[in-house]
Amino acid sequence: MKLIPSQLIKDSCLSMVAYMMLILALHPVYFGEYRITETIIRLTTIQAAVSCVIIIICTAIVSKITHKPFSYADSLSVRCRQFLYISLLCVPIMTIFLLFSNPIVLYGFDYLDYAFLDHDGTFTLKWLYACLAACITGDLVVCIVLITISEIRHKNLMMKELEDINNALALGHEAKVKEESDHEEMITLKGDSRESLTVNPNDIVYIESVANYLNIIYYNDSDICQKRLRSSLRDIEEMLSQHPFFVHIHRAFLVNINFITQVTGNAAGYKLQIFGTEKILPVSKSNVALFKSKIGSEE
Numbered sequence: 001m002k003l004i005p006s007q008l009i010k011d012s013c014l015s016m017v018a019y020m021m022l023i024l025a026l027h028p029v030y031f032g033e034y035r036i037t038e039t040i041i042r043l044t045t046i047q048a049a050v051s052c053v054i055i056i057i058c059t060a061i062v063s064k065i066t067h068k069p070f071s072y073a074d075s076l077s078v079r080c081r082q083f084l085y086i087s088l089l090c091v092p093i094m095t096i097f098l099l100f101s102n103p104i105v106l107y108g109f110d111y112l113d114y115a116f117l118d119h120d121g122t123f124t125l126k127w128l129y130a131c132l133a134a135c136i137t138g139d140l141v142v143c144i145v146l147i148t149i150s151e152i153r154h155k156n157l158m159m160k161e162l163e164d165i166n167n168a169l170a171l172g173h174e175a176k177v178k179e180e181s182d183h184e185e186m187i188t189l190k191g192d193s194r195e196s197l198t199v200n201p202n203d204i205v206y207i208e209s210v211a212n213y214l215n216i217i218y219y220n221d222s223d224i225c226q227k228r229l230r231s232s233l234r235d236i237e238e239m240l241s242q243h244p245f246f247v248h249i250h251r252a253f254l255v256n257i258n259f260i261t262q263v264t265g266n267a268a269g270y271k272l273q274i275f276g277t278e279k280i281l282p283v284s285k286s287n288v289a290l291f292k293s294k295i296g297s298e299e
Contacts, residue, residue: 003063004056007153008070012055015145016048022141023047023134043105050101051094055142058089072153073161079150087139091132094139098131158266165263165270168295189216189239191229199227201243205274206255206281209233217277224276247294249283257295 023044062085063069070082103114118124190196191214203219214236216227229236237254240246245257255272265271270283270291283291 003060003069005070005072007072008059009056011146011149011153012052012059014149015142016052018145019051019138019142020044020048022138039106043102046105047098047101050097051090051138051142054090054093054097055086058086058093061089062086072150072157074154076147076151076154079154080147083143083146087143091135091139094135095128095132098135099128102127102131162263162265165292165295169257169260169263171296187239189229189231189236191231193230195229197227197229201240201246202256202258204240204246204256205259205277206253206279207233207236209252217279219276244294247291249281249287249291251284253281255281
């Protein structure tokens with residue numbers, strides 16, 4: 001299991017640029033004046049580099065604990081939740097590091113106790129609170145940057161995925177047109193009552209389950225027709241199991257992939273445009289993988 005995508009590591013480094021800019025912008029809060037020195041630049045660079053490493057390590061820990069590696073293909077809510085867990089783990093670690101790194105870099109290891117001493121030498125926790133506030137603020141900025149970048153990459157990934165799916169559909173339709181077969185197999189779909197429908201499976205567009213009934217949409221010559229049968233989608237799916245072009249895309253829909261003209265949406269739920277109808281059929285999240293395998297567009 002790959003805990004951290006290489007792209008996320010690059011994006012974490014990119015977010016540190018925003019973190020460094022924030023740290024430099026906050027210097028007047030701590031020093032009372034804005035001054036950029038070699039020491040401050042060195043301190044900021046060290047803190048940003050170490051913070052980046054901490055984020056990467058915390059990401060790996062969260063992925064290991066949750067058994068869910070970070071993925072740009074996940075929905076925004078899933079990615080935000082992962083970044084929240086990472087932040088909750090990062091903030092205390094980064095606060096401790098920031099608290100002790102400041103006196104070490106500025107004054108040396110002999111002044112390590114300055115982390116808890118006021119200017120007059122008395123014990124204080126104000127530096128701890130200041131570092132905690134800075135880390136929370138910095139972590140918020142980093143999270144916003146990472147979420148923004150990940151959302152851009154997510155949309156690009158989904159666009160590429162939809163392009164691959166639609167290309168696979170187009171290739172499948174071309175192969176279907178090139179098939180030279182005059183054999184038209186007829187099948188009789190029987191309902192729980194005396195009602196039945198004898199049809200060529202290739203002419204069935206889709207089947208929709210409504211309560212205890214099925215609406216079967218099919219072509220009769222060039223006319224699109226509808227037949228209502230009292231049956232379950234599972235029973236009809238078994239009758240059509242010998243025909244690989246049918247796919248169960250939703251608990252209420254069985255569709256003939258040869259009639260799909262375009263796929264839109266995302267991996268959380270595709271939308272299918274169907275030839276000859278204005279119906280938009282949903283692909284539920286649990287059926288996305290099956291749908292993609294049927295049309296030959298597995299990742």
